[in-house]
Amino acid sequence: MMEQEINITDKKSDNYGQALQDVRVLDLTRVVAGPYGGSILGDFGADVIKIEVPGKGDDARGYGPYRNGESMYYANLNRNKRGITLNLKSEEGKEIFKKLVAKADVLLENYRPGVMDKLGLGYDVLKEINPRLIYAACSGFGSYGRYSQRPGYDIISQGMGGLMSITGIPGGEPTRSGNAMGDILGGMNMVMGVLMALHARERTGLGQRVDVSLVDSVVSSLENAYIRYFDSQEIPKRNGNAYASIAPYDTYHAKDGFVIIACGNQKLYEKFCRLIDREDMITDERFLTVPLRVKNNLLQKAEIEKWTSERTVKEIVDIILGAGIPAGPIYDVRQITEDEHISDDREMFIDIEHPVIGPMKVNGNPIKLMDMKPRINRPAPTLGQDNVSIYRDVLDYSEDEIKHLKEKAVI
Template structure:
């Protein structure tokens, strides 16, 4: 059962073959994005157990929903990289590959005898992408990392949550997913460079580095003001009113990013007096008196539903949006219109709804060409293909 023939030739990465040694989240999220964009991804897994994510719940028909959400459009072969016969198969796969992606701890590939120097010598066109906790260099390079570890270490956690709350992680695995996305960018950059040079490159992406990169605003703010950023709930640190507000029946957002928007907002809310109040005369003043302003706005907003306010403000060009739960956003007409939910199915045919791919290139929208693979399900087809090469 081969899948790669089903790649539409107009897919952006059609013709690119990726050998994928990654597991759990950061690496598989990277390779799924590349697969969605048309690359052929051959997932090489540990015999017997496979990707660790296969053991993480919740389970549907005995298959991990966690695994299924980041492994569509891939083939699977189980290889023991310490066994000579399996190493031969692995090396034959590398012969035909454009990219090798791995997210082991630094040093692991060297121990297996697949260090960059050796790979570059034997497969000069191969791009070798590594995603790790702390990168291939530096004093922390050999330490293990999980999403939670880098969220805490990087400072992302220090600016997340309520001002008087306990430390809170971002509600998704931004440590893993940020690294996966940056690894996609690095891999595609190396492939573009290869178009000119004919040679593959080493791509080194660290989860901690990616979290620091995502701290753009807190780092610049601290650097400019000398004040240590802390958690401030949902409001914007330097624009007001820019926050979540309570209407009669629930939460919604008002994002007044300029004086001009604020000057339009007050008459719409029938609060003209706010425009005369020196505390709210400029964005800087509003930031200083954000709590007083929020109290006055919420007193007015409590008089009607969030649908009423969202409709009124949207019609008048004020950036706003309802606060949705996961089921609400999954049912949202805009999300449906953009095809941002897709479905995969277990071997027994149970359908699981998962997040789609947001990248559209020309007419190519990512589709599910093949279901998340069972462990080693493509062995026979891959070996046959290698034998015929």
């Protein structure tokens, strides 16, 4: 199914193949959430066919940075996919799409709900063609509910899902997470839904719809914020880097920057106090229990920083980790790429060769099936790169028919 591989994470996984190598995915998604989900499936061997608008393609092709005129943004989110163009607004394009659906296991789309129905290609139509089809849709607010027709982007999901309300400096402005967290969570949930539906299909023989909302995904990720509200009726506030349920669990000033110290239970806390020669904080009535330490976190933080401010980040991390207490530095992006555990041991940055961009790195996959590890089998496709091979080999179109379709702007 796949061409020559760029990277194989673990040679012994060749004994088993890849987890999804018998799954064919039609990927109609654009920008971040859907493409991210499709790339995860592709990393585990699924034959992901990216379908784009002729002449234009995914909006992300217009996002920088660029190299040799090609978007590296797009290349990172669409690796491990074959690429074709197809005009779904044309009648001939719709018929071709239906033929592809008949040979697919999964369809991914992130249009506004109802767009596929207006094209005559909604789930109710496609399931008649292929009853085993898993139809996965990711949108801002989901396919049903009073907000379903609202357009949705990552920043809206972070705002309406509550993430921005609890992120930032105490008393400061609502703050967006530094990455597209809503999109990434949506893409991950889409993948989980697809895998559950594939498993259910083994039992029932039938596919089904998977409906994922970016806002729902963010709401779900806030875990204890809502539990605290339901308990006290108090609205959680921005708390900086502190955690509303545990303390000390925060960032602290060091001589040359900031350090993270995380005492997740009473035993670790008492060990930490002894380590920094502050046994008095174990019996201090303000810090006796976790709830009291959370309440008085700023007071205790000032005491802890009397110790941390006299030492470098490395000294602090070495001392605290040496005692078996969780601690760590705060990395910038450069430091992350240079950390051998993250970059090399865990293979979170993979070197590939793109046909236009040339040598580049893409993000690795955080999921490690130990006998079927993820692989980067191919770079992201150039626009319409695989038109001939897919239309010829999957749908049995002749070279002349493919040429004719291109002349008519169907592909």
